[in-house]
Amino acid sequence: MGESIVVDARGLSCPQPVIETKKAIASKPEALSVLVDNVAAKENVTRYANTMGYDVTITQEEDGYTLCLKRR
Amino acid sequence: MVKLTSMVKTSGCAAKLAPAELHRVLDSLPKVENEHLLGGYADADDALVWKVGDNLVCIQTVDFFPPMVDDPYTFGQIAAANALSDVWAMGASPAVAMNLMCFPACLDIDVMRQIMLGGLSKVTEAGAVIAGGHTISDPTPKYGLCITGFCSPAQVWKNGGAVPGDVLVLTKPLGVGIINTAVKAGFASEEAAATAVKSMTTLNKYARDAARELAVHGATDVTGFGLLGHCYEMAQAGDVTLRIDSSALPVIEQALEYADLGMLPEGLYNNMDYLKGQVEFPGGLRQSLRDVMFDPQTSGGLLLAMDASDAERFTETFPDGRIIGSVVEKKDYPLVVF
Incomplete structure (x- = not known):
């Protein structure tokens, strides 16, 4: 297993979190986490991840959400 | 060349304050009454209506926002088309306009000139004149106009006149907010961007002119609160329910694709939040189509309620117009999508 990929998109407004996620999945990793801090970014x-073939599990955190992306 | 959209966080009508927050403040203010004031924000109309004399009313509105496109001239055109639209949505003709400009000290002053020239071109096309304005220094550029128009009291189109039996007509395709977001992200095709710009710079004057001789019962323009937000205002003001045919909606094709890629502006989520519990949706509705109905439109089309026969005449003379639904007696939900 390689190092786990974490995209920290907290503090970014749309469409930046999607752009950062796009960069991170360019290499088609099996799984990655995306940290966001607002509903629009979470949604x-x-x-985006669903359309690109990833299942998403969302965990609410104190300062936002952690999205776990897993390739289908 | 400066990229105007890189200087802003939110753009166009998506920069509007969340409707829920706005209404909390407006509802807490003392109500203004005056015998000359025939309509204002209490009715959620697009502009105020001031009775000048027995046969003349003055319509006044103001609108301004940060850029949603990079080209300053185009931005000026869109801002002007958007500001002027409220006057046509009230059934009146714009007469005089004043510029509102917020401009960064660090930007080339020619950018400001281009924005104003773009605005001027649309105000001139509208048959109105720009006769003043106000400019302040601001790190985020913003532009818009205050517009004054006139018509006779009988010609005023109000938000609240839709009656059961009416059909709903929409005069521009939906999806420009999503496309603008996709442009900002570098996801949009040139074709999609050009379609959105053409729609945003098209004056609602032509739609208004085509409906001028028809009996329009209720009218508004579809802007920051999205199709459903503005339908909701029309439903509330007329104490009716609006039924919207999701298969009949005109949508800029690529907007659905970009919605699936998460290119939804933040304002769209504010609109969803605002209308929570007010809309009945059918099962199995495509998610992106539902998104488009909440999409904040910059310089969107007119939404008109009229008899079915008038609507048919309208769509013959104005082919971009689409019949998208109907008005029925008030039901559990003010809005029903089917």
Whole structure:
């Protein structure tokens, strides 16, 4: 197993979190985590990941959400 | 060349304050009453209506926002088309306009000139004149106009006149907010970007002119609160329910694809939040189509309620117009999508 990929998109407004996620999945990793701190980013990254063939599990954190992306 | 959109966080009508927050403040203010004031924000109309005399009313509105496109001239055109639209949505004709400009000290002053020239071109096309304005220094550029128009009291189109039996007509395709977001992200095709710009710079004057001789019962323009947000205002003001046919909606094709890629502006989520519990959706509705109905439109089309026969005449003379639904007696939900 390689190092786990974490995209920290907290503090970014749309569409930046999706752009950062796009960069991170360019190499088609099996799994990665995306940290976001607002609802729009959570929803948009989820839509993008689903369309790109990833399942998303969302965990609410104190300062936002952790999205776990797993390739289908 | 400066990229105007790189200087802003939110853009166009998506920069509007969340409707829920706005209404909390407006509802807490003392209500203004005056015998000349025939309509204002209490009715969620697009502009105020001031009775000048027995046969003349003055319509006044103001609108401004940060850029949603990089080209300053195009931004000026869109901002002006958007500001002017409220006057046509009230059934009136714009007469005079004043510029509102917020401009960064660090930007080339020619950028400001281009924005104003773009605005001027649309105000001139509208048959109105720009006769003043105000400019302040601001790190985030913003532009818009205050517009004054006139018509006779009988010609005023209000938000609240839709009656059961009416059909709903929409005069521009939906999806420009999503496309603008996709452009900002570098996801949009040139074709999609050009389609959105063409739509945003098209004056609602032509739609208004085509409906001028028809009996329009209720009217508004679809802007920051999205199709459903503005339908909701029309439903509330008329104490009716609006039924929207999701298969009949005009949508800029690529907007659905970009919605699936998460290119939804933040304002879209604010609109969803605002309308929570107010809309009945059918099962199995494509998620991106549902998204588009909440999409904040910059310089969107007119939403008109009229008899079915008038609507048919309208769509014959104005082919971009689409019949998207109907008005029925008030039901559990003010809005029903099918």
